[in-house]
Amino acid sequence: MGLMDASVTLKKLTEKFPDAVVGTHNYRGDDTAIVKKEKIRDICLFLRDDPDLLYNFMMDLTVVDYLGRDPRFEVVYHLYSLPHNRRVRIKALVPESDLTIDSVVSVWVAADWFEREAYDMYGVVFTGHPNLRRILLYEGFEGHPLRKDYPLKKRQPLIGPVN
């Protein structure tokens, strides 16, 4: 599995979705594609089902908050292809003005709890998710604590002002 071979993914992805892929890089052999959020589900289906790719293992899904940048959020998918022993990282740009992105639970079931956690901590809404509730925090929690503008000393109403 050399460097050239690993870039097959990015090449095929760019050919298939020329409008959706904003940029790619292959820093130290780590394939990364930055994409527009509108096509995310189609991109994921393609990555899973194309016989040269077969990314059948969703390893991680998370969000990064770049406060002060537009688009502010990035939803990051880490995928692994068991048949080809390859990894790829997909970053979907999500602006603060439209905090929604299509759910990929229908592509990989593993995305279920990842998306709930991302919603819990960052407030990104995954449309089409079967059960988008908070997963780590509790109902009644105010705000999304891993956002960079969540107040450091904010106290929650359930526990009272001293906490």
Added chain:
Amino acid sequence: MGLKLSRWKATRDLMVGQKQSAGPERLLDGSVILTRLEAAVNWARKYSFFLYPFVTACCGMEFMSVAGPRYDLDRFGAALPRFSPRQSDLLMVVGTISHKQAPILVKVYNQMAEPKWVFAFGVCAVSGGFYDNYSVVQGIDTLIPVDIYVPGCPPRPEMVLDGLLLLQQKVKQERWSDWPRGEAPVSRC
């Protein structure tokens, strides 16, 4: 009826408010102890704590150490951990209490029969410690009344034993009117 305990060193604790063995006891040749009922009950209570270990974090390791044979809480009568709040009278809160744990802690406290005492074990239970963040209770005394605070991350076993001895001193001085304390003050949990 007197307790036949003469020459036992615990006798001293029973004679609260009395400087030396008074007349009647001397007349009966030390076979009888006169005391106040309150003092006798407190004496019994302070040497027979039944712990409820509410262990949530790494302080639990230190709790196991102090409860085990090397440091041995049994020496002070606090030997038996009970895993039902109904059977215990000393709530050991060992570790970090998150917001999601808070209602459970309050429920356990309210289920314990009085008289009951609370031992904040470690700096997280005392004040939240360095977890000054969105998910951690900033000291369990914001939820339930606390009798003894033992800071440390985690506290040394010697500190825990010292805290237990201080709690025994506190129990010794209690009055009937100190009980019951009632439900925990935070009703929203």
